[in-house]
Amino acid sequence: MQRVTISLDESLAEAFDLVAAEQGYSSRSEAVRDLVRKAIAARRDQTDEGECVANLSYVYNHGVRSLAQRLTEISHAHHDLIIATVHIHLDHDHCLESTMLKGAKARVRALADAIRAERGVRFGDLNLIAIEPNAHGEALTHDHGHGEHNHLTPEPG
Secondary structure, X not given: OOOOOOOOOHHHHHHHHHHHHHOOOOOHHHHHHHHHHHHHHHHHHOOOOOEEEEEEEEEEEOOOOXXXXXXXXXXXHOOOOEEEEEEEEOOOOEEEEEEEEEEEXXXXXXXXXXXXXXXXXXXXXXXXXXXXXXXXXXXXXXXXXXXXXXXXXXXXX
16 A cells, blocks of 8 residues: 555645545545545546446436337347336326446447437436456456347247
């Protein structure tokens, strides 16, 4: 571990100590380490290279003509990125969907953009977290085309 010394004026140090205490940090060092981790992750998340896990949450008006069908079609077209979706009825007209995603950052962002661009979708927000290959050098996610393998499909009838 390396030791780093920083200087803060008294008012900034007091404000930082209050925030650190409110968030439950046991020391300034742990709070600073967490800030550094967040800054590094935010910088890494800005590129479209690499893979990620993400959550896309959005509110939509299910009364908008064909919107629910279009959202379902978009989801099916990107089934390899979608891990799970939670659907919540907010009122008579609006639903909240929260979709867990995993895959190439560029593809995850493109899917989020496509959903948020649909007429009737409001308040869309993507929380993306870059991921690295595991200890064996294997990617945690994989992209695939449809010529490489078969999908399990329910039998008709």
